Amino acid sequence: MSESTSAPAPAGSAPARRSDATRRAILEAARERFAADGYERATIRAIAQQAKIDPSMVMRYYGNKEGLFAAAVAIDLKLPDPASLPREEAGRALVTHFLAMWEDNEVLTALLRVGVTNDAGAERMRGIFSDQLLPLARRICPDPEQAPARAALVSSQLLGLALTRYVLRFAPAVDLHPEEITAWLAPAVQHYLTAPHPGV
Known part of the structure; x- marks a missing residue:
């Protein structure tokens, strides 16, 4: 009997959409907390609480607070050509x-x-x-x-x-x-x- 392998979920699949929604929720919460509390006082726990997810999910997607901060403030200034x-x-x-x-x-x-x-x-x-x-x-x-x-x-x-x-x-x-x-x-x-x- 051949072993079954699970293929990665297509980009438009429900798991992929949930992952994108989770990332957006984390980044929105992080931006609000960094703006309100500053970098030092903003915590992964507070950001996760605001995003209504477990803190481990923040770590899973962004590694640590430094990685989360870098992602949250990644900005394209869209300067004129x-x-x-x-x-x-x-x-x-x-x-x-x-x-x-x-x-x-x-x-x-x-x-x-x-x-x-x-x-x-x-x-x-x-x-x-x-x-x-x-x-x-x-x-x-x-x-x-x-x-x-x-x-x-x-x-x-x-x-x-x-x-x-x-x-x-x-x-x-x-x-x-x-x-x-x-x-x-x-x-x-x-x-x-x-x-x-x-x-x-």
Whole structure:
């Protein structure tokens, strides 16, 4: 009598759908807990409780809290394609793009909150901005060797805005209309990207 072997469940099968739903529930709960409690105080047990699953399932899917955090804050900034972006419009395009992201992306805001107080969050934020913003700066700035410094200066403007508007919620920053913010901030970002090096 031949031995029967069980084949993996097809991607559209009920077990696969349950697995996807479990992952989504874990990540949603993790984002909320990391945002509310910070990295250090958020626990696997609390995240599992919020997701209504056993803590062992969190470990099964993500290994440990560090792995879960990395998955929960995996973010594609969806930056404009530098090849199709007019050089003189880069500053306005970036500010407009990031304002839209901050308004709609709670994950990014949660990561910023964690990054302010936790090394893991700060490292993750640095990696996201370095990996995704640096290539754009390298394509647009007049000297590619200056791209890391220029990208860092652009990040300081974008993250500073996000911190004051969405995390610390300074009243003037919160009250400004996005178009007004863009009018103020876009020239500074454009300057960092394309102005001649100060030569100091």
